[in-house]
Amino acid sequence: MTDTPETYSAAAEIGAPRTRRGPGTRAWLALKKAPVSAWFGLVVICAYALVAIFAPLLAPHGEAQVFAQPYAPWTANHPLGTDQIGRDILSRLIYGARNTIGIALTTTLLAFLIGGGLALVAAIARGWTDQILSRLVDVLMAIPSLIFALMLLSIFGASVLSLIVIIAVLDSTRVFRITRAVAMNVVVMEYVEAARLRGEGTWWIMRREILPNIMPPLVAEFGLRFCFVFLTIAALSFLGLGIQPPTADWGSMVRENASLIQFAQYDLKAGITPLLPAAAIALLTVGVNFVVDWFLMQTSGLKDEH
Amino acid sequence: MNTDTPLLTMRGVRIDGFADERWTPIVKGVDLTLHRGQVLGLIGESGAGKSTLGLAAMGFARPGCRISGGEILFDGIDLMRASEAEKQALRGVRIAYVAQSAAAAFNPAHTLLEQTIEAPVRHGLMSAAEAADYARTLYAAMDLPDPDTIGDRYPHQVSGGQLQRAMTAMAMCAKPDLIIFDEPTTALDVTTQVNVLAAMRKAIREFGTAAIYITHDLAVVAQMADRIKVLRYGEEVEEAPTETMLAAPKHPYTKSLWAVRAIRKPGETGPDKVLELNGITAAYGTIPVLRDISLAVPRGKTVALVGESGSGKSTTARVITGLLPPVAGEVRFEGAPLPPALRGRSRDQLRRIQMIYQSADTAMNPRHTVHEIIGRPVQFYLGKSGAEVTARVSQLLDMIELDDSFMDRLPGELSGGQKQRICIARALAAEPDVIICDEVTSALDQIVQEGILKLLMKLQRTLGLSYIFITHDIDTVRAIADEVVVMFQGEVVEQGLKEQIFAPPHPAYTELLLSSVPKMETGWLEDRIAAQARTASGG
Numbered sequence: 100m101t102d103t104p105e106t107y108s109a110a111a112e113i114g115a116p117r118t119r120r121g122p123g124t125r126a127w128l129a130l131k132k133a134p135v136s137a138w139f140g141l142v143v144i145c146a147y148a149l150v151a152i153f154a155p156l157l158a159p160h161g162e163a164q165v166f167a168q169p170y171a172p173w174t175a176n177h178p179l180g181t182d183q184i185g186r187d188i189l190s191r192l193i194y195g196a197r198n199t200i201g202i203a204l205t206t207t208l209l210a211f212l213i214g215g216g217l218a219l220v221a222a223i224a225r226g227w228t229d230q231i232l233s234r235l236v237d238v239l240m241a242i243p244s245l246i247f248a249l250m251l252l253s254i255f256g257a258s259v260l261s262l263i264v265i266i267a268v269l270d271s272t273r274v275f276r277i278t279r280a281v282a283m284n285v286v287v288m289e290y291v292e293a294a295r296l297r298g299e300g301t302w303w304i305m306r307r308e309i310l311p312n313i314m315p316p317l318v319a320e321f322g323l324r325f326c327f328v329f330l331t332i333a334a335l336s337f338l339g340l341g342i343q344p345p346t347a348d349w350g351s352m353v354r355e356n357a358s359l360i361q362f363a364q365y366d367l368k369a370g371i372t373p374l375l376p377a378a379a380i381a382l383l384t385v386g387v388n389f390v391v392d393w394f395l396m397q398t399s400g401l402k403d404e405h
Numbered sequence: 406m407n408t409d410t411p412l413l414t415m416r417g418v419r420i421d422g423f424a425d426e427r428w429t430p431i432v433k434g435v436d437l438t439l440h441r442g443q444v445l446g447l448i449g450e451s452g453a454g455k456s457t458l459g460l461a462a463m464g465f466a467r468p469g470c471r472i473s474g475g476e477i478l479f480d481g482i483d484l485m486r487a488s489e490a491e492k493q494a495l496r497g498v499r500i501a502y503v504a505q506s507a508a509a510a511f512n513p514a515h516t517l518l519e520q521t522i523e524a525p526v527r528h529g530l531m532s533a534a535e536a537a538d539y540a541r542t543l544y545a546a547m548d549l550p551d552p553d554t555i556g557d558r559y560p561h562q563v564s565g566g567q568l569q570r571a572m573t574a575m576a577m578c579a580k581p582d583l584i585i586f587d588e589p590t591t592a593l594d595v596t597t598q599v600n601v602l603a604a605m606r607k608a609i610r611e612f613g614t615a616a617i618y619i620t621h622d623l624a625v626v627a628q629m630a631d632r633i634k635v636l637r638y639g640e641e642v643e644e645a646p647t648e649t650m651l652a653a654p655k656h657p658y659t660k661s662l663w664a665v666r667a668i669r670k671p672g673e674t675g676p677d678k679v680l681e682l683n684g685i686t687a688a689y690g691t692i693p694v695l696r697d698i699s700l701a702v703p704r705g706k707t708v709a710l711v712g713e714s715g716s717g718k719s720t721t722a723r724v725i726t727g728l729l730p731p732v733a734g735e736v737r738f739e740g741a742p743l744p745p746a747l748r749g750r751s752r753d754q755l756r757r758i759q760m761i762y763q764s765a766d767t768a769m770n771p772r773h774t775v776h777e778i779i780g781r782p783v784q785f786y787l788g789k790s791g792a793e794v795t796a797r798v799s800q801l802l803d804m805i806e807l808d809d810s811f812m813d814r815l816p817g818e819l820s821g822g823q824k825q826r827i828c829i830a831r832a833l834a835a836e837p838d839v840i841i842c843d844e845v846t847s848a849l850d851q852i853v854q855e856g857i858l859k860l861l862m863k864l865q866r867t868l869g870l871s872y873i874f875i876t877h878d879i880d881t882v883r884a885i886a887d888e889v890v891v892m893f894q895g896e897v898v899e900q901g902l903k904e905q906i907f908a909p910p911h912p913a914y915t916e917l918l919l920s921s922v923p924k925m926e927t928g929w930l931e932d933r934i935a936a937q938a939r940t941a942s943g944g
Contacts, residue, residue: 289768295747296726297785297835298755311772 129397137393143386151197158190163345170359173368180372182356188372191347195376199348200383202263203329209267210328211321214274219305221275222282233279236272244269245334252340262341266331270324277320281313315394322391326384333380349376410481412582412615413439413462418475420457420466420639431457432639434475441582444609444616446630446647448623448662450850451821454639455619459585462617463500464492480582497524501576505588507568511560517571518556525579536578543574546611547604566597570604577608584609584616590625594713594877595921602628602923603934621850623662624923627651628930635659647927661852668858668884672903675703679871680725680758680839685734687724694720695895698734702839705865707872709886709903711879711918717895718875722841725873726760739838756786759832763844765824769816775802775827776812782834801830805860822853829860833868841873846881858885879922883907891915 133141150157159178160166163186171181179188221229239247248265255261285291286309294308335341336350344351356373363370415437421428432454439445447455457470464484466472477484479500484492496502501524504510511520521543522536531539537556544552547570560568569589576584589605590598606629609616618629626633626647633650635642635658643656654660680702687695695717702708710718723729725736727747736743738757744750762768769778779801780794789797799809805826816824825845832840842861846854862885864870876882882889882903889907890900893914899906911919920936923929 288770289762289764290770292728293760293762293768293831296728296755296760297782298747298750298752299785307773308770312770 133393136389140386140389140393143382144390147196147200147383147386150193151200154193154197158187158193160187160190162190162194162347164190170369172366179375180369182352183358186345186347188352188356188375191352192349192376192379194347195349195352196379198342198346199329199332199350199380202259202342202348203325203332206263206267206270206328206332207321207325209263210270210274210324211317213267214271215278215317216305217271218275218278219282219309220301222279222286222309223301223304225286229279232275236275239269239272240276245331248331248335249338249340252335257340257343259342259346262332262335266328266335270328270331274320274324278313278317281316282309285309285312319391319395322387322394326387329380329384349380352376411438412441412443412480413437414476414478415458415462416476418458418461418477419473420454420461421471421473422457423469423471428471428473430473430639431470432461435636435639435641437462437634439583439615439617441615442613443632444618444630446626446633447617447619447636448621448626448633449636449642450621450852452638453636455621455636456587457639458636459587459617459619460502462583462585463496463502465496494528497581498528498530498579499581500583500585501579501581503569503572503576503584503586503589505591507572507589508560508565510572511568513560516557516559517563517575521556521571521575521578524575528579530579540574540578543577543608544571546608547571547574548600548607549574549604564597566593566601569593569601573601573605573608577612577614580612582615584614586616586618586620586629588620591620591622595879595923596713596917598625599921599923599930599933603930605629606930622923623651623851624925624929627925627927628923635662651925651927661855668855668862670862670885672887672889673706674888674902675706677704678702679704679739680873681737682721682725683735683737685721685724685731685736687720687729687731689720689729693732693895695724695731698724698892698895698897700890700897700900702871702873703887704838704871705869706887707865707874707885708888708890709874709876709882710890710892711876711882712892712898713877713918715894716892718877718892719843720895721892722760722843722873722875725841726758752786756782756835757838758841759835759837759839760841761825761828761832761843761845764848765821765828766816768828769824769831771816773815774812775814775816775819778816778827779830779834782831786835797834798830801834804833804864805830820853821849822856825849825853825857826860829857829864833864837870839871839873841875843875844877845874847876847878854881861885879919891918 166177166181166185166187169181169183169185171177171185173180177187177189179192182188182191217232221232248269251265252261255265291304291308294304299308332341332348333350333353336348337354339351339354341350342348353373353376359369359373415435417434417436418432419430419434420432422431435454435458437445437458447459449455457467460467461472461477462479464472464477464479464487472485475485479495482491482495511517518537518540521540522531522533525531525536525539526533540556541552544555549555549567549570555563555567555571563571573584573589586605590601593601602625608614616629618626620626630647632644632646634644635656637658642658643650643654645655650659678701682698682700685695685698686693698717698721700708710721712718720729724731727743727745727750730745736745738754743754747755776795776798779798783789783794783797795812798812802809802811807823807826811819811823811827816827819827828845846857849857858881861872865872874881874886886903888901889903891898891906891914898914899912906915907919920933
């Protein structure tokens with residue numbers, strides 16, 4: 100009791116806060132406490148990113164370089180053998196990382212730009228704008244997206260550009276839903292009303308008042324959407340409508356070498372070969388999910404109590 | 406029953422809270438003794454540990470808290486050593502709890518009666534029929550309308566005041582020895598509060614229940630408690646019988662709890678009207694909320710809008726700011742009509758009317774620093790940038806009695822009073838003529854309220870600001886208003902200089918509003934009930 104001053108001072112109500120840690124220090128502190136699964140996910144993602152970036156340096160052969168022997172077994176020259184027309188599988192796996200991840204990342208970003216942007220506009224404007232956009236999204240979501248994508252791809256042709264745009268538009272519906280939902284909670288806050296009363300435009304309110312407050316769920320959603328986009332592209336490639344040859348990508352690699360699996364009874368390694376690109380897809384998806392889980396736990400406060 | 410042994414004894418109770426990865430003390434060794442049939446008032450500011458101590462009387466610590474030491478004896482039972490099952494047998498049966506928000510404490514899916522009788526029936530004290538009978542008796546004792554049938558209603562079908570009374574009835578249904586009231590009337594309007602207080606007191610007197618009454622409002626506790634204990638920072642400041650405490654508080658801190666009631670200024674008016682509302686009628690959709698409101702704000706003066714919730718005070722503010730264009734009537738600023746809708750107003754028109762909200766927590770973006778919050782209007786309205794903005798922010802911080810070290814803080818790193826000061830600075834940054842203050846002090850502790858009100862008065866003197874002060878707190882009005890506008894159900898009941906409004910004769914509603922404000926005297930509630938009975942029987 101004796102150490103508290105009796106004269107009132109507004110500044111003394113809460114004294115200096117603990118020294119503010121830089122974002123770097125905070126990130127490191129969070130990382131130190133991260134569970135093993137999150138570390139595993141981070142390592143996997145970093146490894147994939149490095150492989151994708153340095154693909155030309157890492158790959159022993161060219162992406163579409165054809166060798167004499169198709170379906171070659173695992174040898175020193177071709178560590179994972181060759182495919183149906185004699186291309187080195189390891190090289191194609193490495194280039195495939197670059198193509199598949201690159202396209203999936205671009206698509207997800209585009210989906211967030213479209214879906215997130217429209218959702219914020221809908222949340223701020225409400226009324227008719229919100230109604231029209233939301234119903235449009237409902238209509239798009241009512242159609243099974245893989246079938247819809249197949250249809251659109253056969254109409255517009257299976258180029259990388261149309262692949263990216265079509266999947267991005269179809270996926271943006273889900274981004275729209277979640278962004279609108281979280282933004283609605285923020286739009287009703289008095290600080291948004293205060294910004295409106297100040298006369299701020301929609302762009303400022305979107306970017307400065309709402310976006311910083313809805314980032315955590317959006318980042319988590321980004322991870323999940325990335326996985327789904329990745330799987331959709333792989334599925335489309337497997338069906339022959341995704342990334343077109345000779346560009347290496349994991350989905351079409353599974354399809355092209357699928358018949359090798361019959362040889363497993365003669366050479367186990369040959370049987371494994373078509374599973375390698377599938378495993379690459381699975382590993383990345385699992386890794387991203389681990390990181391997303393950890394991130395959600397961090398931001399949503401769903402922490403274990405002692 | 407031996408009346409000499411206390412019902413509840415707490416000795417040296419210490420409670421820790423878990424924050425920032427370590428245990429910090431919240432309650433630091435408090436002693437408390439309560440005899441049967443006694444009512445103890447626990448008062449103090451938010452964060453003083455009142456509620457934590459109240460819950461500890463049930464042997465309960467909130468998640469993230471632990472009772473780390475001391476002794477809690479309830480009727481000879483050592484709650485520190487009792488098993489969870491033993492404590493559960495006490496809770497709701499021998500010790501009951503009435504929370505601040507009855508709306509949050511009732512399950513919306515069950516009727517009031519089902520929930521009222523749950524505890525005694527579950528613990529096998531009464532049959533369902535007996536309990537229901539007893540509940541109806543209690544409803545009648547709590548002065549609830551239609552006590553025989555009100556129990557069949559769902560929580561959303563009764564008013565906030567009725568729900569709070571139903572919750573008290575629920576607490577009393579198992580005939581407990583002790584009830585803990587945790588700010589049970591804080592969320593209610595003054596006119597409702599009086600009835601709830603009267604009903605609660607009548608019921609606990611009638612059934613001889615002991616009670617701990619937790620509140621931050623000294624005037625309320627004066628009506629309810631036999632003894633008052635003042636807490637601060639988890640320690641006892643002083644304890645005394647109610648009369649003694651009110652007549653001669655010993656500790657300077659206790660004296661400071663009276664602070665707001667000590668501010669006074671004479672009401673004045675001026676010929677120069679900066680803002681005028683002429684015949685404003687407004688509606689949300691087809692529901693009319695304001696009918697023919699006319700008022701004028703003299704330059705450099707304070708107009709207080711008074712009324713209970715739902716009277717249209719905040720809607721009036723929305724009409725002035727342009728958030729809700731009126732159906733009829735016009736808002737004139739310095740003699741010229743303002744465009745009714747926000748979009749139609751120029752940046753300069755927006756700049757000159759600023760608003761401060763009740764809850765500073767939601768009025769500031771939690772991701773913006775103080776510099777960004779105060780700096781933005783400087784940038785936006787006055788076109789300054791870079792170092793000029795920082796210099797102006799520093800100046801504004803000085804005006805609100807804070808220093809430059811606050812610039813980099815986020816709202817989460819500020820106290821309630823500091824937050825409200827930042828909101829004031831944000832309004833000042835626009836260099837406005839009129840500031841609308843919507844219940845700006847009602848969420849704050851008395852001593853902080855005093856600081857904010859004094860600051861607002863100082864700023865008015867130095868900058869010549871005009872305030873529209875929306876409040877339901879009559880003491881605040883007495884403290885700072887020049888003119889008063891009393892509103893009821895969307896209409897102006899009475900308006901004029903403060904002294905005129907507060908001097909009789911009053912229109913019926915003003916009379917009710919003024920007489921409902923608890924006074925800092927022990928007998929006030931009795932007098933008030935007696936007066937009400939007289940008018941009821943007489944008229």
